[in-house]
Amino acid sequence: MKALKIRKILLVGATGTLGTAVHKALAGRGHEVLTVGRNAGDLRYDVTDPAQIRELYERAGRVDAVVSAAGSTPFRPITEMTAEDYLAAFHGKALSQIELVRQGISRISERGSFTLITGVLAREPIPTGTAASMANGAVESFVRAAAIEIAPQRVNAVSPTVFTESLDTYGNFFPGMPPVPVADAAQAYVRSVEGAQTGQVYAL
Amino acid sequence: MKALKIRKILLVGATGTLGTAVHKALAGRGHEVLTVGRNAGDLRYDVTDPAQIRELYERAGRVDAVVSAAGSTPFRPITEMTAEDYLAAFHGKALSQIELVRQGISRISERGSFTLITGVLAREPIPTGTAASMANGAVESFVRAAAIEIAPQRVNAVSPTVFTESLDTYGNFFPGMPPVPVADAAQAYVRSVEGAQTGQVYAL
Numbered sequence: 001m002k003a004l005k006i007r008k009i010l011l012v013g014a015t016g017t018l019g020t021a022v023h024k025a026l027a028g029r030g031h032e033v034l035t036v037g038r039n040a041g042d043l044r045y046d047v048t049d050p051a052q053i054r055e056l057y058e059r060a061g062r063v064d065a066v067v068s069a070a071g072s073t074p075f076r077p078i079t080e081m082t083a084e085d086y087l088a089a090f091h092g093k094a095l096s097q098i099e100l101v102r103q104g105i106s107r108i109s110e111r112g113s114f115t116l117i118t119g120v121l122a123r124e125p126i127p128t129g130t131a132a133s134m135a136n137g138a139v140e141s142f143v144r145a146a147a148i149e150i151a152p153q154r155v156n157a158v159s160p161t162v163f164t165e166s167l168d169t170y171g172n173f174f175p176g177m178p179p180v181p182v183a184d185a186a187q188a189y190v191r192s193v194e195g196a197q198t199g200q201v202y203a204l
Numbered sequence: 205m206k207a208l209k210i211r212k213i214l215l216v217g218a219t220g221t222l223g224t225a226v227h228k229a230l231a232g233r234g235h236e237v238l239t240v241g242r243n244a245g246d247l248r249y250d251v252t253d254p255a256q257i258r259e260l261y262e263r264a265g266r267v268d269a270v271v272s273a274a275g276s277t278p279f280r281p282i283t284e285m286t287a288e289d290y291l292a293a294f295h296g297k298a299l300s301q302i303e304l305v306r307q308g309i310s311r312i313s314e315r316g317s318f319t320l321i322t323g324v325l326a327r328e329p330i331p332t333g334t335a336a337s338m339a340n341g342a343v344e345s346f347v348r349a350a351a352i353e354i355a356p357q358r359v360n361a362v363s364p365t366v367f368t369e370s371l372d373t374y375g376n377f378f379p380g381m382p383p384v385p386v387a388d389a390a391q392a393y394v395r396s397v398e399g400a401q402t403g404q405v406y407a408l
Contacts (some may be wrong), residue, residue, distance in 0.1 A: 050287040078306060078353045083254040086302055090294050090342075098290055098338065105283060122341075125349035125403075134302065137326075137345025138294075138338045145329035145337035149282045199329075 004030060007193065008063045010056075012036045012047055012100065013070025017165055017182055018117070022069050025186035026193065034060060037070075047096045050103070057107045065193045066104050067115040068097050071139075073132040081131060089131035093117075094138040101146055101155055113154040115192040116143060118201065120161040126173050140201045147199030154198035160185040161204070180204050208234060211397065212267045214260075216240045216251055216304065217274025221369055221386055222321070226273050229390035230397065238264060241274075251300045254307070261311045269397045270308050271319040272301050275343075277336040285335060293335035297321075298342040305346075309354055317358040319396040320347060322405065324365040330377050344405045351403030358402035364389040365408070384408050 009026055013019045014035035026033050035041035036056060045056040047070060071093030074085045097116045104114060121129045122136035136159070143157045162170050164179040171179070188202040213230055217223045218239035230237050239245035240260060249260040251274060275297030278289045301320045308318060325333045326340035340363070347361045366374050368383040375383070392406040 078350055079309060081306055083299060083303055083306075086299055086306075087294075090291075090299075094338065094342070095287060095290055095294075098334075099287055102282060102285055102287075102290075121349065122345045123348070125345075125352050127353055130302075130346055130349040130353065133349035134298065134342045134346040138298070138342035141326045141329075141341025141344075142334055142338040144327070145325065145334040146282055148329050149331055149334065 004194070006030050006032065007065050008032045008034070009065040009067060009193065010034050010036060010060055010063045012066070012068040013117075015040050016069060017163055018160075018185060019069035021182040021186040022067060022189045025183070025190050026067070029190060029194070031193070034063070047100060048091050050095075050099045053099050053103050057103055062107070062109060063112065064109045065113045065115070066100055066108060067189050067193065068100055069117050071097065071117055071135070073135050075128040075132060077128055078130050086131050086134060089135040090138070093132075093135035094142070097139055098142055101150070105150055105153060108153065111152050111154075113156070113193055113198075115189050116155070116157045118157045118159040120159060120177070120203070122159060123203070124177070143201060144199045151198065154192075154196075156192040156197060156200045156202065158185060158188040158192065159201050159203045160188075208398070210234050210236065211269050212236045212238070213269045213271060213397065214238050214240060214264055214267045216270070216272040217321075219244050220273060221367055222364075222389060223273035225386040225390040226271060226393045229387070229394050230271070233394060233398070235397075238267070251304060252295050254299075254303045257303050257307050261307055266311065266313060267316065268313045269317045269319070270304055270312060271393050271397065272304055273321050275301065275321055275339070277339050279332045279336060281332055282334050290335050290338060293339040294342070297336075297339035298346070301343055302346055305350055305354070305359055309357060312357065315356050315358075317360070317397055317402075319393050320359070320361045322361045322363040324363060324381070324407070326363060327407070328381065347405060348403045355402065358396075358400075360396040360401060360404045360406065362389060362392040362396065363405050363407045364392075
């Protein structure tokens, strides 16, 4: 059996439900994981600010993979949304991750990869979710487009439904939708980092 | 046969290849079309500015449908893109159309509709198109999400590939992709305005 290549991985958003599981899954495979967060982690940067992404990459040095479990968007009825809410969703989940890729191209290894986070709302909407759906759709189409330009580097997205572990908090927003264990979503990151696919949106 | 209901329609972006065809198709069905453009049309407003959309709606009065054929995004290799380019694409094609819907909800008729423009790059990327793909994906997911909140008002998107009429100019960007006559894309607007569907992305 082919020996696993140990990778140096930058994990953005390591403290949430998903980020914690992704950290565990990647570290469990033997990879070296550098965590990045606004207020916690090995490196403290706010990736919604493109200037801080630049600093982050300068500080981190050469890595083999960038994986993101970070993104936030406002949730409210469309009649209560403002233009600023959609702009906040764009900066908070789309542009932040797009900039991780764009600025990362010249900095990660030659066959390195990016793995971004989107979510089921890109394809299955819920009330109050127009900004989140918009941001997720933006990231998924960006991933497909970026993939054909950055090869042999790769980029994929993980697009999970509600996590089994979050049903108590969010379950009422997803009536009848089958939840996914967060460990399964974390495995999609392993699949993206260690596999050879690109331009994929792993919906689970 | 049921008599056609004549609608008062706001057409944003009436002067381009698509807008001209949409104007012809809707007027040909007997609808009253008010054209909106930055530098041409019955009403002169820049819809990339949310404040001007507000003025536009105040000026136009009650309409039955808002149809958009307007949206612009930068095209360049991802390695030459900047954060500002993605922001420009967001404002130029996504937020502009989202705001037409959001601000229009309280202003168009009770069973009125919105029809937005996206494009094939949401699903089939081309080099230099990461910003356009991103904006199109944002609009398509927004449409699916907004539809479930605004009923009985409706919202759909038209997502065409390259126009037969534009092959001389853009054909080399879409090698082997079947083009679509712009008149067919215009019929998708008729289908959205006069039909009863919502949350649809008409890919053609």
